[in-house]
Amino acid sequence: CPVCRSQLSGLKRNLDKFAELGVNVIAISSDNKERAIDTHAAWKLAELRLAYGLSLEEARNWGLFISKGIGETSIGIEEPDYFSEPGIFLIRPDQSLYFSTIQTMPFARPQWADVLNAIKVVLKKDYPARGEVE
Numbered sequence: 001c002p003v004c005r006s007q008l009s010g011l012k013r014n015l016d017k018f019a020e021l022g023v024n025v026i027a028i029s030s031d032n033k034e035r036a037i038d039t040h041a042a043w044k045l046a047e048l049r050l051a052y053g054l055s056l057e058e059a060r061n062w063g064l065f066i067s068k069g070i071g072e073t074s075i076g077i078e079e080p081d082y083f084s085e086p087g088i089f090l091i092r093p094d095q096s097l098y099f100s101t102i103q104t105m106p107f108a109r110p111q112w113a114d115v116l117n118a119i120k121v122v123l124k125k126d127y128p129a130r131g132e133v134e
Helices: 002-013 015-020 033-042 056-061 112-125
Strands: 066-068 082-084 087-091 097-102
Touching: 002 015, 002 112, 015 112, 056 066, 056 082
Parallel strands: none
Antiparallel strands: 066 082, 087 097
């Protein structure tokens, strides 16, 4: 989608800033290998590590919302029959979840500058994870 393209392009532009903070970035797609690799190349995202083939079941396990494709996007890309809506996850080195944000729609996604600033605060103040009470 055009919003995905913009978000991933912005992420690519900020990879050095994430690396300076010790964050390893990877984009994960529910697209199949061919579609993911074609999109990765067409959108000129070579510097951004990409994983693909995230199953809808696994996407649900991460709390992501699943949508039914509604045809062609405004930039001429045919949506898959079903796909996961986006999410951002910050995983600690011990593999525990520190932060997540998930979307039900493609709109109003977090800005990378805000995410970077939040990580800086977390590192500076050793800020504890929130929302961890079950």
